[in-house]
Amino acid sequence: MDLALSPTDENFRAEVRRFLDEKLTSDLREAGKRTGGVLTDPPATAKWHKALFEKGWIAPAWPKEYGGPGWTEMQRYIFASECMTAHAPILANFGTRMCGPVLMKFGSPEQKAFYLPRILAGDDYWCQGYSEPGSGSDLASLQMKAVRDGDHYVLNGTKIWTTHAHFANRMFCLVRTAQGTKPQEGITFLLLETKTPGFEVRPIITMAGDHEVNQCFFDNVRVPVANRVGEEGQGWTIAKYLLEFERGNAYAAALQAKFKAVKQAAAIERHDGAALAADEQFARKLVEMDIELQGLMMTEHRVMSQLAQGQNPGPASSLLKARGTEMSQRLTELGIEALAFYIAPFEPEARKQGANVKPVTPDHGLVFMPQYLNTRAATIYGGSSEVQRNIMSKLILGF
Ligand SMILES: Cc1cc2nc3c(=O)[nH]c(=O)nc-3n(C[C@H](O)[C@H](O)[C@H](O)COP(=O)(O)OP(=O)(O)OC[C@H]3O[C@@H](n4cnc5c(N)ncnc54)[C@H](O)[C@@H]3O)c2cc1C
Numbered sequence: 594m595d596l597a598l599s600p601t602d603e604n605f606r607a608e609v610r611r612f613l614d615e616k617l618t619s620d621l622r623e624a625g626k627r628t629g630g631v632l633t634d635p636p637a638t639a640k641w642h643k644a645l646f647e648k649g650w651i652a653p654a655w656p657k658e659y660g661g662p663g664w665t666e667m668q669r670y671i672f673a674s675e676c677m678t679a680h681a682p683i684l685a686n687f688g689t690r691m692c693g694p695v696l697m698k699f700g701s702p703e704q705k706a707f708y709l710p711r712i713l714a715g716d717d718y719w720c721q722g723y724s725e726p727g728s729g730s731d732l733a734s735l736q737m738k739a740v741r742d743g744d745h746y747v748l749n750g751t752k753i754w755t756t757h758a759h760f761a762n763r764m765f766c767l768v769r770t771a772q773g774t775k776p777q778e779g780i781t782f783l784l785l786e787t788k789t790p791g792f793e794v795r796p797i798i799t800m801a802g803d804h805e806v807n808q809c810f811f812d813n814v815r816v817p818v819a820n821r822v823g824e825e826g827q828g829w830t831i832a833k834y835l836l837e838f839e840r841g842n843a844y845a846a847a848l849q850a851k852f853k854a855v856k857q858a859a860a861i862e863r864h865d866g867a868a869l870a871a872d873e874q875f876a877r878k879l880v881e882m883d884i885e886l887q888g889l890m891m892t893e894h895r896v897m898s899q900l901a902q903g904q905n906p907g908p909a910s911s912l913l914k915a916r917g918t919e920m921s922q923r924l925t926e927l928g929i930e931a932l933a934f935y936i937a938p939f940e941p942e943a944r945k946q947g948a949n950v951k952p953v954t955p956d957h958g959l960v961f962m963p964q965y966l967n968t969r970a971a972t973i974y975g976g977s978s979e980v981q982r983n984i985m986s987k988l989i990l991g992f
Pocket residue numbers: 720721722723724727728729730731753754755756757806970973974975976977978979980983
């Protein structure tokens with residue numbers, strides 16, 4: 594397989610690199626590097642969002658008519674990969690990659706005119722209210738009630754694992770407006786403001802000490818019927834459409850950046866008087882990881898080329914999700930091994946943007962432990978590995 598970029602794509606990559614060199618200031622790179630969880634926290638993300646918005650690059654997958662850059666699949670992949678390699682802050686994609694495409698397809702003209710420009714400009718910070726206690730993989734079993742009362746729906750119930758709900762001013766959510774004969778029936782897609790009376794966010798602190806996810810409670814929260822996307826009961830169709838956009842496909846670049854950090858740490862850390870990287874057993878693990886990363890990258894390129902020809906990736910997106918996240922976990926385990934006893938200090942404060950606390954852990958491994966802990970969730974969110982394997986077996990083996 595020829596992995597060389599076309600001259601047009603080479604030029605595009607050079608343009609992206611020039612932009613990153615100029616706009617990705619050292620504070621932004623630092624915030625990206627110190628991200629222990631899935632997303633970087635504001636305010637670094639707000640600054641980075643603005644820079645991308647001004648350049649017209651904030652929503653790589655949006656069509657030009659809605660303010661997207663009109664890139665090809667390959668250009669989007671190159672852009673995502675270059676951002677990860679350069680340690681750009683990791684932006685929440687609930688607006689650009691989830692709610693935006695849903696509104697383009699199912700939103701009313703008024704909803705499109707109001708929300709889409711605000712998503713591009715970063716005026717709104719969205720969160721995703723899908724999961725409930727007891728309804729994750731089996732999402733169609735969700736129970737949060739929305740009862741019609743005049744021009745409003747009245748919401749009661751709870752959503753859980755809501756990433757960045759504490760930063761969000763808006764949520765898109767799935768609610769139950771009726772009990773159908775099948776659980777997929779009677780689900781409706783709503784947009785709401787998090788400042789609405791009766792809406793409460795309670796933090797869930799991860800074992801890495803980060804506040805990334807929350808549980809949200811709804812006590813008679815009134816949402817205008819005008820905030821419904823699509824028809825009442827069409828929520829499941831919309832939810833499935835949205836999930837197509839949720840999964841990323843540029844894992845290799847993010848993993849390469851992490852791998853580079855582990856190799857750097859192994860060159861510094863000592864084992865039996867020599868650099869850890871020279872230890873035969875550790876060196877073997879690094880080489881094995883390198884080979885697997887090359888394999889993942891080639892698979893990503895193959896999928897890119899299928900998408901570029903208008904083909905559906907089929908089971909490949911499940912394969913990339915399962916493989917990418919499982920490799921990410923193993924990579925963080927190598928980081929832990931490299932850092933040895935330096936993994937012990939628990940110092941989430943030292944990783945905060947603008948922190949003036951001198952960490953005990955050396956800089957080259959400051960995020961290894963939080964990344965190790967946070968990455969345990971990667972095989973659960975966005976569709977667990979088991980569920981991905983179910984999808985693959987159904988599509989490939991037919992059962
Ligand atoms: C860090 C993090 C962030 C998240 N952010 C959000 C968010 O912003 N918004 C949101 O709505 N949700 C969010 N989620 C929730 C996420 O989507 C769910 O955790 C996920 O869908 C799994 O659901 P669950 O936790 O209920 O586990 P369950 O579905 O109960 O699964 C438990 C175990 O059973 C396995 N299992 C379940 N069904 C099957 C099956 N059919 N076959 C084989 N094995 C199966 C699973 O693989 C898993 O190992 C987040 C989760 C995490 C961990």
